[in-house]
Amino acid sequence: xxxxxxxxxxxxxxxxxxxxxxxxxxxxxxxxxxxxxxxxxxxxxxxxxxxxxxxxxxxxxxxxxxxxxxxxxxxxxxxxxxxxxxxxxxxxxxxxxxxxxxxxxxxxxxxxxxxxxxxxxxxxxxxxxxxxxxxxxxxxxxxxxxxxxxxxxxxxxxxxxxxxxxxxxxxxxxxxxxxxxxxxxxxxxxxxxxxxxxxxxxxxxxxxxxxxxxxxxxxxxxxxxxxxxxxxxxxxxxxxxxxxxxxxxxxxxxxxxxxxxxxxxxxxxxxxxxxxxxxxxxxxxxxxxxxxxxxxxxxxxxxxxxxxxxxxxxxxxxxxxxxxxxxxxxxxxxxxxxxxxxxxxxxxxxxxxxxxxxxxxxxxxxxxxxxxxxxxxxxxxxxxxxxxxxxxxxxxxxxxxxxxxxxxxxxxxxxxxxxxxxxxxxxxxxxxxxxxxxxxxxxxxxxxxxxxxxxxxxxxxxxxxxxxxxxxxxxxxxxxxxx
Numbered sequence: 001x002x003x004x005x006x007x008x009x010x011x012x013x014x015x016x017x018x019x020x021x022x023x024x025x026x027x028x029x030x031x032x033x034x035x036x037x038x039x040x041x042x043x044x045x046x047x048x049x050x051x052x053x054x055x056x057x058x059x060x061x062x063x064x065x066x067x068x069x070x071x072x073x074x075x076x077x078x079x080x081x082x083x084x085x086x087x088x089x090x091x092x093x094x095x096x097x098x099x100x101x102x103x104x105x106x107x108x109x110x111x112x113x114x115x116x117x118x119x120x121x122x123x124x125x126x127x128x129x130x131x132x133x134x135x136x137x138x139x140x141x142x143x144x145x146x147x148x149x150x151x152x153x154x155x156x157x158x159x160x161x162x163x164x165x166x167x168x169x170x171x172x173x174x175x176x177x178x179x180x181x182x183x184x185x186x187x188x189x190x191x192x193x194x195x196x197x198x199x200x201x202x203x204x205x206x207x208x209x210x211x212x213x214x215x216x217x218x219x220x221x222x223x224x225x226x227x228x229x230x231x232x233x234x235x236x237x238x239x240x241x242x243x244x245x246x247x248x249x250x251x252x253x254x255x256x257x258x259x260x261x262x263x264x265x266x267x268x269x270x271x272x273x274x275x276x277x278x279x280x281x282x283x284x285x286x287x288x289x290x291x292x293x294x295x296x297x298x299x300x301x302x303x304x305x306x307x308x309x310x311x312x313x314x315x316x317x318x319x320x321x322x323x324x325x326x327x328x329x330x331x332x333x334x335x336x337x338x339x340x341x342x343x344x345x346x347x348x349x350x351x352x353x354x355x356x357x358x359x360x361x362x363x364x365x366x367x368x369x370x371x372x373x374x375x376x377x378x379x380x381x382x383x384x385x386x387x388x389x390x391x392x393x394x395x396x397x398x399x400x401x402x403x404x405x406x407x408x409x410x411x412x413x414x415x416x417x418x419x420x421x422x423x424x425x426x427x428x429x430x431x432x433x434x435x436x437x438x439x440x441x442x443x444x445x446x447x448x449x450x451x452x453x454x455x456x457x458x459x460x461x462x463x464x465x466x467x468x469x470x471x472x473x474x475x476x477x478x479x480x481x482x483x
């Protein structure tokens with residue numbers, strides 16, 4: 001539907017299919033020389049792009065072309081707000097009490113306040129994201145360092161070198177590597193995110209319908225495939241393939257999406273995935289973790305649990321394999337599948353987990369980040385009934401929460417670039433607003449940069465740039481607009 005005034009006009013379009021495959025809007029506004037496009041999931045704020053043209057006539061023509069393209073794709077005129085937003089899948093899980101005779105040696109526990117799925121642990125800190133959209137960072141002793149407040153529930157946290165990303169129920173993936181989070185990727189409105197992985201800036205998305213969607217560092221769609229099953233909770237990627245786990249097993253695709261490399265049925269639908277150098281691990285609904293060869297898809301080992309496996313992880317090189325089941329237990333196996341121990345978590349089932357430096361970190365159905373001492377001595381003592389008293393970590397009530405920057409106005413401005421800082425510029429290139437480096441000593445490779453704050457001609461100051469293997473720069477540190 002189009003509306004207008006003496007100074008401009010706005011056209012609202014929507015595409016909503018009965019089967020739920022699409023539920024998105026597209027809005028084009030013209031105000032003099034400026035064309036603003038806003039798009040996204042119906043009911044959400046969406047992503048905004050603004051372009052300035054040389055004349056009013058060119059601006060109107062560009063807007064009409066954009067509207068025409070969407071109408072040809074099936075979009076229809078609409079009144080904004082008349083159609084309700086589509087519901088987003090929440091992972092429905094049951095958690096029974098553990099049948100293990102002993103409790104795990106929990107060192108500390110941090111309660112986030114809502115069921116948690118997202119976890120990432122590195123040498124410096126631990127990250128946890130929950131269904132309320134809160135992401136906390138803690139040190140390895142449980143000290144709370146920072147909090148991010150995202151607009152919707154966090155499905156998962158993934159890392160690519162230094163960069164940390166949170167995939168959320170609003171269909172966006174937020175870069176949490178700076179003090180102020182930004183939208184790094186805006187997933188198509190018809191994709192209901194279940195899990196993510198990222199490799200050299202290429203984002204891989206698995207969803208409710210069993211699809212795999214691949215997006216490059218410029219937030220542009222590359223390819224998509226529908227696997228044989230549904231409910232795709234697992235996606236892992238490396239330079240050789242993308243490994244997609246779903247209700248029918250695990251399917252591997254070539255990185256360019258050109259062909260299926262192999263498909264392996266698993267013991268039950270896949271509920272979680274992990275990877276090491278030459279193998280992937282699939283945690284299944286039928287009480288097992290299975291290790292598959294990346295080269296052929298052959299099942300090399302099976303790790304049998306006593307209930308459905310919600311999560312799994314390994315120590316470096318796969319020497320030990322860990323699993324968390326639907327009955328609030330955590331297991332450890334040797335590489336060949338021999339069960340070494342089973343212990344109760346003491347607080348719900350582990351929905352995600354990660355091993356780091358003889359500690360096993362879990363996020364659980366009760367919304368806790370749990371640090372377990374997984375050293376041989378601590379586990380042996382636990383099996384004899386001797387466990388430490390878990391320390392209950394609390395966040396400071398006054399801790400500020402960093403919310404995402406969604407407009408240029410939300411970005412701090414500076415009059416001049418500080419010594420040692422790098423200047424980048426937004427440029428119009430082949431119909432897209434790209435970001436190039438202005439400072440000396442850098443070539444013209446594109447920069448992965450938040451779309452929400454891109455404006456042709458705008459310049460920004462960044463703390464540092466790092467060359468990514470995919471042939472682009474990544475920003476690290478604060479982003480400030482240069483006046």
